[in-house]
Amino acid sequence: MARRRIGEFELIARYFAPLAKGFAGARGLESDNAFLAADPRHDLVVKTDTIVAGVHFLADETPELVAQRALRVCLSDLAAGGATPYVYQLSLSLTHGWTERWVAGFARGLGADQRRFGIVLCGGDTTGTPGPTTIAISAFGRVPRGKGLGRDGARAGDELWVSGTIGDAALGLLAARGTLKSATLERRYRQPQPRTTLGPRLLGVARATADISDGLLADAGHIAAASRLAVHIERDLVPLSADARRALTVKPALWANVLGGGDDYELAIAVPPRRRSALLTAARAAKVKVTQIGAFATGKGVVLNVSGQPSRIAQSGYVHF
């Protein structure tokens, strides 16, 4: 059944050029380049992330949710940097057998998130691949000059806080695979909610941040490593959703998933104790719950306390290969 496929230029004109409207620097995607106007008051924060069908998302996921995952994993990093998202570039490699219907859904997903997060497509490319559909997004955010946050910068004595609840996505992946039952958790896996309202409010409050994409222990460990410190985490303080708590009661072994699994896209935040109330004010304004779960200290590595028993653990998390 050889069906005529629309070409790259038609695809761009029909589905992607409309997403670049409202940003003059994209030049309607008719130029190969995007032009980002000089902005003396802001640094640009850039994050590239790649997702591959069957590896980073379920091969049968809806195109809307695939598009939103590709975007949101980048927006989550920008949020951790304290940046307000701005524009993005899209590299879309379509697997053999792609349909125009799939691309239309993908573009719809992008469009909905553009409105939700106030961002605009500014360029990129589309191509075919004999492999699985692969999407790389480079997202650009703005942060007041010199103020960007990173993993480094935490100091001994800083508290470790996290946003939202932890482990829902890892349990949600089990739900998506049918080995656990919870529509709430499944949605948390399928549709990440980057903390874009909280991130920029952490400027002047947090000393270091990371988004929790590789898993709580891994990402808290990344802050510790980049800041040349140890981090101590109290497992009993880790905030859990009602469904996650229920799953853990039935099967305590799922703690490994909760602490080691990825894809939460919450923020891990290092805050000096004297800025605790500023953090709470920021969180309230962002309408995001934050919880203190530990602290940074001199030393190295991640120490997990379970009911008062410390256990030094290897820095772990999602393994990309």
Next chain:
Amino acid sequence: MARRRIGEFELIARYFAPLAKGFAGARGLESDNAFLAADPRHDLVVKTDTIVAGVHFLADETPELVAQRALRVCLSDLAAGGATPYVYQLSLSLTHGWTERWVAGFARGLGADQRRFGIVLCGGDTTGTPGPTTIAISAFGRVPRGKGLGRDGARAGDELWVSGTIGDAALGLLAARGTLKSATLERRYRQPQPRTTLGPRLLGVARATADISDGLLADAGHIAAASRLAVHIERDLVPLSADARRALTVKPALWANVLGGGDDYELAIAVPPRRRSALLTAARAAKVKVTQIGAFATGKGVVLNVSGQPSRIAQSGYVHF
């Protein structure tokens, strides 16, 4: 033969972090984000391009040349925009069975081009894929505020010039596949030479530009279309290398490859006649030959004149799907 693979963080630390030295905003690749400092005098020019093994490069190409192709196709677009390259982000999806040796060669190729073109890695990500190795690069260049060049902007009466020689890469692909014999042409295909010295010198000289990546007729057509004009090209004026001329003498049907094949990475330049001498001065300074091959006129489409006979041709070129 299960061999231990190094993980993503080790891979980054060993091969990619050294490529980010010398650019503070990359934060040693220890932050997820890159920070590009505010620059009030320049606009940022951004280009993303994706290459897939077996589609955009030969699956058995050396990793050094794969890295350089991935980078240079983006640098070519930046050159067309008049931009001076600056930093880049790398999305590297490694096929199953990748070896550390391949990654080492890939990083070596990037390193050599960083020195050659004065650019630095500022971020990105690496992941595994069950498909072919796929590389997306987002390259950033700088152009004096408001001066960036694009495909649009040509006016009726402007001359069409090209840099270098045309068609070598398309013939070089035949050479790489063994159906034609020429080491020179093969090299022109395997290792593109983006016109980074010429591009920034076209600011204030050219009205519109494109790099020739889809083929001369297609890319000249893109300038015409974006500028709402027709473009007339004299085939007999198209500059050819000695090896290309020889191949065409033996087999004139190869003109289709020369005019329609892609990957030349020369520049197509729309210049008003009164700026012709400025163009020649710019080309001399850049040590690049330029040749006038046609002109823009009111109307639509691409008109190819062959020995005085006009033939209106469909806008064609490399088809990406």
